[in-house]
Each structure stands twice: as C-alpha cells, then as structure tokens.
Amino acid sequence: MHQPVKTEAGLVEGIAGVDRAVTVFRGIHYAAPPIEDLRWRPPQPPVPWPGVHKANSFGPTCPQAPGPELDGLDLPMSEDCLRLNVWTRATSADEQPRPVLVWIHGGGFRVGTGANPRYDGEALARRGIVVVTFNYRLGALGFLATPELSAESEYHASGNYGLLDQIAALKWVQHNIANFGGDPDRVTIAGQSAGAGSVNFLAMSPLAKGLFHRAVAQSHARHSRDPELRYLGTSYRTPADAEAAGTRYAADRRARTLQRLRSLPWQKLVEGNASAVDSAVETGGPAKPPLFRPVVDGWVIPHGYEETYAKGLQNDVSYLAGSNLDESGAVPEHAFAAYRTAGKKVWRPGAPPVHVTRDAYVTASHRKFGAMTEEFLRLYPAHTDDEAAHAHCAAVRDNARISTWLWAKDWAAHSSRPVYTYFWTHASPAIGHDTRRAAHGSEIDFVFGNQPDGVEWTDEDRDIAETMSGSWANFVATGDPNGPGLPHWPTWTPDTPAVMEIGEGFGPIPLTDPPRLDFWQRFFRTQQAW
8 A cells, every 4th residue: 555545634655664565654643733722622633735745754752751651762742743653454445444453552641652663563464453553642731621721611621632632533543544444343442551541531431432343451441449540540530639730730830821821832831740640649558640641521531430330321342451460569579679679669650559578568458458457468468578579469460350350340231242351471571671570561562463672582472472462453353352273262251250361371260269359349349439
C-alpha cells in the first residue's frame, strides 16, 4: 500500500517497514492542534491539507517532563501532538478488511507517546492486524479541571481532555481505517497501566459506544472495592476534588483567568506534573495517584465503577484483562536485598509500596487491614525479614488475581460478551539490568512480538512471544484468544476461582487457596466502593 491513501483531511503516503510488505504511516493528524483558544477544549477535526502528506516521521510528543519513556526518541515536544500512526499489510482498501488494534500508551496520564518503539506494530501487521498507536494530551494539559473550564463547557464538565482525545482517535479510525485495509466493525482497544485505565474508562463512556468492539486491559482491571485501584492507572477524581486542585494549580502559576492560563507557554504548565500526587486519596498505604487523571464528570464518565457495572451501563464488549507477577509492589526474591539498601522511598505518582523487612510489613498490614490485621498475618505470616518479603509479595499477587476475578464478576453481570483473565509470569530481560523479572509492562514486548534493541532473547523468550502475540491477534480478530497451535484459554466463569497463567506456563491456575480467597473477599466488602 505505497500509493497515497485518502483520509477525511487529505491524502497520506506511507513508507515501507523493515518487512517491505508492511506499510507504515507516521504522524497523521487526527485532530486540530489544541493550542491557543483550543487549549483545554474538546479536540476539533484535523485541519485539511493540500496535496499528499508524507507520513514518514512520527509527530511531536505531547508536552511532558523528560523521562525514560522518551529515551532514545529524537522527537520534538509540542502541543501540536494529536497524531497517530498506522501499520498495515493490506495492499489495497478493496481486499478483505482486517481487524484493527488501537493501542493506548501508559505513563500515569503524565508521560508517554505512541511513537515508543515498544509499540511498533510491524510484527502484528504481519499477522493480518492493522495496528494504530497515537498520542493524547497529558498532565495538566490533558486533565486540568477548574470551575471556569466547567462553566464554559456546554456539559458543565472539565478535566477529561486526554480521554476526549482518545475518543477522537477512535472516531478517526471509524471514518478512515477502511482505506488502510482495516475493518471498522472489528476494532479492539488495548493499553497497559494508565493505558489499561483508559480502556476501562472508555468501556464505561457513552461517548465511546460503538467505536470499539473488544477491550484489552494490561495492568490493571480491579474490583471497585479494592483500595489498590485508587492509586493505580485506574484511579479517578470527583469533579469537586478535580476543580479544587485545578484552582490551586492555576493560583500557583499566578493565572487568575482562563485567558491567562491559555497564554502561558506549555513549559510552565508541565513543570511539576511528573511528581504531582493527589495526597488526599486514602489508599490504605503511602502510595498515591497522580494529581492529573480522569474525572467522573457526568458526561465523558457518567458514573464510577460500581454504579456503572451494577446498572449495566458499560459498553457491551469482549474483554481480556490481567496483571503481572512482579508489579503492584511484588518483586522477585533476587531483588529483596536491593530494596532493603535503597534507603527511604521517594514516592512517584502511582508507585506501590514494597515491604521487604518485617517491621515495615507488619506496620503496613495494620494500616491497611485494621481490625482484620491479625487474621491477615495468620494467613501471610512472617517472623524474619525474608519471610516478610515473601509474605508481602504473596499477598500482593493474591490481591491482584482476586481483585481482577471479582472485577470480571461485576463486569459480566450485565454483559453478553465473554471475559478472559490472565496472570503474566515470565521473567523478561530488563533493559539496562542483568536480572530478569515479570515486571510492570514486561509483557508488552511479547504481545507486540518485538525483541527490544540491546536485549538478548532466548529461544524460550521467542516461543513465548509467538504464543502471546498469536493469542492477542486472535482476540483482536475474533474476540477469542484461542486458535490452532495455541494453549486453551478458558473464558472467565463465576464458579471457577482461577486465572489463565501466561508466560512460564500456559494454563489455568487457582487464584489462591480457599482461606485466603475468603479473607480477601470479606476484606473488600469492608472497603468503600469506587
């Protein structure tokens, strides 16, 4: 597909991938630059361009604090960042349309870009998938709410500009992807961490209804009464809290009017975003969510998790969701000593606590479980630092598996489509380290089938990547990860307390033992529903 392709705003011409059978289109505008008076407004249609746009380079990253997410990317930073990228193996728009994967990058709603090489779609395109990645507004530029912004909105809502960008990208896919060989009736949204949180929010948004048909949430989908979701990428704010925080934010920048806020250079608006946490949220521990994140505003997100699921208001889509062995505060045994010598923790937004000493473990248990602490410590006992570290990790992993299982129970109560859950266990080579772990985000390379630069994969790694990308491609194509030559992945059922292990093994495993399962279910019932 090297001839120019028509979009609503003009013609685009892609370039050949490493595999010359794959065509890559980079940096296509899916919305107008949200600058000047369009800053903190819903995205507007892209400005039409004359002639043929050479889609041969990624667009600028959205304004954000520099960090590891941008390492190795020689890209400018600009508010003119609402661009997307397409990988396709289709040779013309006239052939059998192909299923579409729209990937939403993570980064705590603060950082990231769809141009990250980890999301390169070429390997999945070779499997017959049309892959789309994109940028969306981040930090204050994507999630600022103030009373003045709400007042100027016809929906009396503010703070979800980044989510509105995501919805605009999905609308672009519906209107244009057929010309790239994609099937607008088979669109899957997928994301990891805050990308998974975005998937969850879009699945609850009436504005996204009909724009996608399947959903993949890679770390995290959590039960509405699990306090962990309050600081992870699944966390949200109320309008009152978001507007109060936005008012303080504007005052700190001596911007008394919206006109003044909109006139500030974006560099001033990015300052402090990387470390800004919402300290008012009670999470049962020291971890806190990023300050700038989505808002249950009554419009983009009408209700919180529990109310949405209880009333069956979510978009009825097939779902695949899970978590990883070494995340949410769990770490491999070989890392215990390093965490003990790391010194005092400086908390970044969304970072979980890691307890590798008995004193820290027992103190944290009392804070989190209150009257249920003694029962918790009987189920997860620890008399030494090493025992405490192992008990902490066991509890974190049980919490994650059980929470996702209960989330699926609530979701499925009013859904006609299947749900699949997983637990990723393969220890992947860590970039820049000589250790392996099934860390947060480590499954991404295997899903996309991309061996990272500078990382050596073993034959086992390659085999696992083949299975992972094959299962994901099947789910994108059919709503079912099962297929010839792949391990059987059973659908979630409420009467089977199990999860699909993927990675070191491929098959159902118990969530945990019955006494621990009973404990967590009773504990969650004591917690506030979100």
